[in-house]
Amino acid sequence: MDANCDVLIVGGAVTGAATAWWLLGQRPGLRVVVAEKDPTYARAATALSVASVRQQFSNPVNVKISRFGVDFIRNFSEMIGPEGGVPSLGLKENGYLFLTGSDIGRGLLEELAAMQRSLGAATEVLDRAALAARFPWMRLDDVLAGSIGTRDEGWFDNMGLLNGFRAAARARGARFLADRVVGLDREGGRITGARLAEAGRIGVGAVLCAAGTGSAEVCRMAAIALPVEPRKRTVFVIDAPNARHPEAPLIIDHTGIYLRPEHGGWITATVPDDDGPCSEDDWDPDHAQFEEAIWEKLYNRAEGFDAVKVTRFWVGHYDYNTLDQNAILGLWPGYENFYVAAGFSGHGLQQSPAVGRGMAELILEGAYRTIDLSPLGPERVLAGRPFLEQAIV
């Protein structure tokens, strides 16, 4: 094969960097090139994430991905080796708490908890009295039950994860180019080359699209319509001096907000009522969301949220899969060598260890060897058959 690289990865944030690391672990000497248009990562979801990991998903495959992910995150420095240069990702296992105010919701939480436990997770469903005993500072009048992971859920250092994967992938021989992929050359069912804005043409043995919200554009270069669009999320960091509960879990409130402790304060966000695609250049924070959609719900959930100050905020874009809010992973049908790992819809950071490993297996061996990721394959997209994830945050 006359190629300048064996595998070109488009997008060098956490998915691309993890895949590069796994590829070279499985096949030392492979020529892996990672093209990243913005090596500052200022706008990559990886850098703008709230960096949390949970076991509470509604699809078994997502639970399996997170079972592997949390162990990898917990033992990151041993997994990645000294080349990663990251001593610890500082995983804080405070848990996730999904609240519900309805009987139907409680039934669903119990059903999902049983499935998650069968896969090794530690999800428990607590009734209101048990929740009140455990979190005496919460107001629970509107709550019937909540599910919580007593281990393996919490938050960690997102940039540590990215930087560790990058450094360790480089040490294994991956080449990271600060460049934008602007075109793909196709002959029948093969991508034969990619065009980069600076470096020009590069011959490729295989291509992985791991371009986050840029993935639809990259897929268009291969005449593929990927149902992934940017969705804006504004995250608020607040100080609430009368509500300091550093032991609190990440609360997914059935009123439509989430919150978790952060350095003595809290992080909180919501899904906007008019949620829809945004321009990839829209980085304006929705300031009004805090006053209009979040504050009252915080106030109602616990004492002490009457005095609150927003100290910081940021905007991030989900790479939102409009079909079913799940990752789209795999070899694109009709192609011999074009792979996609995108559409993570807000849970791709924790999935990167397992997704990177799975994509490496698929590219090198033609099949998944560890976790079977095929339920997340592109076939469902082409068939218009959603594989819905109900636990979307």
Ligand SMILES: Cc1cc2nc3c(=O)[nH]c(=O)nc-3n(C[C@H](O)[C@H](O)[C@H](O)COP(=O)(O)OP(=O)(O)OC[C@H]3O[C@@H](n4cnc5c(N)ncnc54)[C@H](O)[C@@H]3O)c2cc1C
């Ligand atoms: C506000 C927010 C909160 C989140 N919270 C969580 C959470 O708690 N837990 C969790 O697991 N996940 C969370 N996520 C989601 C998670 O951050 C993403 O799913 C994950 O980081 C995706 O990583 P990625 O590498 O696939 O994509 P990205 O991080 O988006 O990176 C894609 C990269 O591709 C590059 N690129 C794009 N087009 C091109 C091109 N043509 N050529 C070269 N490079 C290109 C971009 O510059 C970018 O660096 C959150 C996301 C947001 C926005």
